[in-house]
Amino acid sequence: MSAWQRAGETSDPASLLGRLADGDRDAFAELYRTTSARVYGMALRVLRDPGYAEETVQEVYLQVWRTASSFDPARGSAMSWLITLAHRRAIDRVRSEQASTDRDNAYGAADFTAEFDGVADAVVHDDERRAVADCLETLSAVQRSSVDLAYYGGLTYRQVAERLQVALPTIKSRMRDGLARLRDCLGGPGDDSRGWNRG
Structure with missing residues (x-):
């Protein structure tokens, strides 16, 4: 048998x-x-x-x-x-899926614009939209207003600076710090924060 x-x-x-x-x-x-x-x-x-x-x-x-x-x-x-x-x-x-997310995060850490797009991509995904909204609440008022105007309002850094009546380098710094905090809140690798100091 x-x-x-x-x-x-x-x-x-x-x-x-x-x-x-x-x-x-x-x-x-x-x-x-x-x-x-x-x-x-x-x-x-x-x-x-x-x-x-x-x-x-x-x-x-x-x-x-x-x-x-x-x-x-x-x-x-x-x-x-x-x-x-x-x-x-x-x-x-x-x-x-995690490897794909990690690759996106690593690319974004080396380039500020790419990281901004990475946050936008996260918002588009339904399962991450709530997490992004919650993390936005952890930002300071100035960081949140800068990110809101740039992302939701579609304004350039210069336009955000003019709207808030703040120097352009200060706006860039707020955006960089705000997005770094968003990344940490969303569970990004902690040691990638050094990439925010470039450029």
Whole structure:
């Protein structure tokens, strides 16, 4: 008797994986139908975003289609294998998103204008909009007014200086300090603050 036959009946996930390893498309459809809800649940718990979770489920089942033969029923249940694949994919997605954020932050630390755009990008994302608004409240009145006029009002530094009747270098300093505080509040790397002193 083969390992696949020992795994259980033909309708359970292990047997479906065995048939799938032989290229059985019907087995794949049945496996997806009977297990995808739990795989999605795992992805959603890690990612906390339905769209990302759905994409991760698609990636998991694509991997299953390609590597079903690597499942070994002697090492654990088929459902555990699928959940493990989902968990790893979801963690990889989290790490990828964090790496992308870190790259954006590193680029912004080297260039003031790019950092300003980075804050704007954060505002655009729904899940970060509230955090940005809360962090704006931590700024001093002069920092907040400078950032508000430049970002929300679309004014240049010179126009902000004229509006507030403050010297241009002072406005630039307020903006730099304000954005640095926003970055710290939003969880940016602490040692990148040295980049604000450039230029």
